[in-house]
Amino acid sequence: MSGEEEENAAELKIGDEFLKAKCLMNCEVSLILEHKYEQLQQVSEDPMNQVSQVFEKSLQYVKRFSRYKNPDAVRQVREILSRHQLTEFELCVLGNLCPETVEEAVAMVPSLKTKGRAHDDEAIEKMLNDLSLVKRFE
């Protein structure tokens, strides 16, 4: 696959299929997987045996790295970020890593600053401020 060689998330080259797909932040995955796990718990005594290793590891991972625990906060974060003309992928990287400064945000998501997009430092700073507010009032 020639597309494979070109792949670079920093320039948003992640393939058309994934660029259009819905990305999930860790906190969202955590909600989905825990819900699924609870469903399994109701039908079987030992749900850990029922699930694949991939599921188990992913669940542990997203539990550990979820920035927002309550479902309302998760929804708010997505809402705030989606006001800023970000792609799904950028939105989720920001939601996952919660950068604190503009410099950090641009280092995490270099594509914010490319191709003359309307993200000046002020807009990014405003976005980060809004995010930290959600975190504080959670």
Next chain:
Amino acid sequence: MFFHIVLERNMQLHPRFFGRNLRENLVSKLMKDVEGTCSGRHGFVVAITGIESVGKGLIRDGTGFVTFPVKYQCVVFRPFKGEILEAVVTLVNKMGFFAEAGPVQIFVSKHLIPDDMEFQAGDMPNYTTSDGSVKIQKECEVRLKIIGTRVDATEIFCVGTIKDDFLGVINDPAAA
């Protein structure tokens, strides 16, 4: 990064499952077959969240098996080159360290660890800065950047770096 995508698969079903519960049988077989698998293109299939559609079945000549095209929604984990993510350190040795982000393993070579960090052997092998302020050891949480992926049929393996701005240890439960 986790994604929510729609995938399609042709499911072969034995005739003994035909009947009222055909759909349930199909779905539970699908879950058993694809959850936990990994492909280079779509990454790890973590969980199936819904069925979009079950197409018309096609009877296979000679066997009686029927193939159904099934479209399903699922959560997948697919690492990308250039992506920055957080991971948990699982193993430290003199070559570098291994970290895990969900189902995927990431290796960070010692050449991609900042030069001022030295390897320290012992029962808790670690990388430490000369002033001892930063320490990478097992169970540490690090933020790293993926610089390469190797894909084979059933596994994705990544190489990462922490030699860049805003990368490195973010939390060490042992030190807290």
